[in-house]
Amino acid sequence: MTPPKRQRRSPEAVPPEPSEPAGEQGEGSQPERLYIITGQGDDDGARASIDLVTLIVARAEPPPTTPPEQSAVIGLCTAPLSVAELSAYLDLPFSVMSVLLTELLAAELVQARAPIVRSALPDRSLLEAVMHGLQKL
Amino acid sequence: MDFKNSDTVTGPRAEDHLPHTAQSAVKVVIVGGFGVGKTTMVGSVSEIRPLTTEETMTQAGVGVDDNYGSDTKTATTVAMDFGRISITDQLVLYLFGTPGQERFWFLWNGLFEGALGAVVLLDTRRLEVSFDVIGRLEERGVPFVVAVNDFPDAPRYSIDDMRSALDLTDEVPIVRCDARRRASSRDVLMTLMRFLHSIAMTSAPA
Ligand SMILES: Nc1nc2c(ncn2[C@@H]2O[C@H](COP(=O)(O)OP(=O)(O)OP(=O)(O)O)[C@@H](O)[C@H]2O)c(=O)[nH]1
Numbered sequence: 348m349t350p351p352k353r354q355r356r357s358p359e360a361v362p363p364e365p366s367e368p369a370g371e372q373g374e375g376s377q378p379e380r381l382y383i384i385t386g387q388g389d390d391d392g393a394r395a396s397i398d399l400v401t402l403i404v405a406r407a408e409p410p411p412t413t414p415p416e417q418s419a420v421i422g423l424c425t426a427p428l429s430v431a432e433l434s435a436y437l438d439l440p441f442s443v444m445s446v447l448l449t450e451l452l453a454a455e456l457v458q459a460r461a462p463i464v465r466s467a468l469p470d471r472s473l474l475e476a477v478m479h480g481l482q483k484l
Numbered sequence: 485m486d487f488k489n490s491d492t493v494t495g496p497r498a499e500d501h502l503p504h505t506a507q508s509a510v511k512v513v514i515v516g517g518f519g520v521g522k523t524t525m526v527g528s529v530s531e532i533r534p535l536t537t538e539e540t541m542t543q544a545g546v547g548v549d550d551n552y553g554s555d556t557k558t559a560t561t562v563a564m565d566f567g568r569i570s571i572t573d574q575l576v577l578y579l580f581g582t583p584g585q586e587r588f589w590f591l592w593n594g595l596f597e598g599a600l601g602a603v604v605l606l607d608t609r610r611l612e613v614s615f616d617v618i619g620r621l622e623e624r625g626v627p628f629v630v631a632v633n634d635f636p637d638a639p640r641y642s643i644d645d646m647r648s649a650l651d652l653t654d655e656v657p658i659v660r661c662d663a664r665r666r667a668s669s670r671d672v673l674m675t676l677m678r679f680l681h682s683i684a685m686t687s688a689p690a
């Protein structure tokens with residue numbers, strides 16, 4: 348039995364997108380990122396540094412003036428918790444979580460522990476540690 | 485925005501807390517078409533009950549099949565399952581399952597960024613779904629392995645046939661798995677890590 352075959356996409360061979368309803372999007376087939384973001388967290392620099400697997404830890408008791416949604420975050424991360432987990436427990440999309448956390452970081456109410464990201468030169472000892480950890484599963 | 489009241493928020497169970505020594509996390513993405521076993525794989529290796537994080541997209545990016553004839557803008561929620569494996573007291577691995585179809589690629593922006601690599605879960609009943617995904621991973625330079633779920637009613641191709649169908653070089657591992665079994669899913673992750681390790685070996689400066 349022979350399976351269907353993948354065509355590599357070369358820039359000039361990209362077929363027109365037949366599935367795209369005409370007139371919906373002017374600027375090509377790139378799906379738009381259309382989150383509904385509330386709040387003012389407008390400094391993209393700070394927000395960009397928050398990843399789904401950034402670990403968040405509370406630094407302080409929330410002051411009495413802390414808005415309830417921020418208090419809820421602080422209450423959850425007395426022990427380290429990933430942004431993804433916070434998002435799941437609070438039922439908030441990642442984009443909204445980022446805004447909240449940007450505010451909490453600025454207020455120094457939480458601390459962020461950055462993830463280890465894939466770099467141009469992968470870290471062998473990191474991979475060995477992961478393999479060792481998986482072996483124990 | 486309706487935030488959950490803090491009283492109604494259910495946080496992690498005591499046994500699901502990470503130790504305070506947890507310093508950093510890494511992530512791996514499991515990508516594949518509908519019903520291919522993403523959630524099953526995440527769940528079979530995760531130390532916590534799999535959780536779900538959701539993102540909302542408006543209709544423009546959703547495609548026609550979710551449009552029930554209304555001309556008002558409808559928001560569709562896309563769920564991503566994820567699980568967790570503690571590697572050491574300092575290091576945590578997160579696994580994210582995400583749908584592979586092109587209309588969900590808006591989810592990819594933050595997801596693949598920094599991910600160590602990806603597992604492409606392959607459904608031999610709908611191989612085509614994976615074609616675009618593989619192309620996209622190649623474009624993004626995300627290293628990946630291919631895991632083929634053995635569904636009883638699915639066509640069974642040889643690894644060689646699949647490699648040629650997917651137009652993959654000999655280096656890219658293709659393995660069979662049963663996502664329902666922890667050991668099998670673990671082996672898939674292990675294959676990915678070994679593959680990444682081999683890349684690290686070959687690209688290391690002399
Ligand atoms: N035989 C077999 N069945 C599997 C395997 N993995 C998953 N299944 C079954 O396939 C069905 C779908 O699995 P899911 O894990 O929900 O698939 P999914 O990719 O998360 O599906 P969506 O999130 O709906 O796209 C379930 O009934 C699983 O029990 C496998 O490796 N072998």
Ligand SMILES: [Mg+2]
Nearest residue numbers: 522523565581
């Ligand atoms: Mg699923």
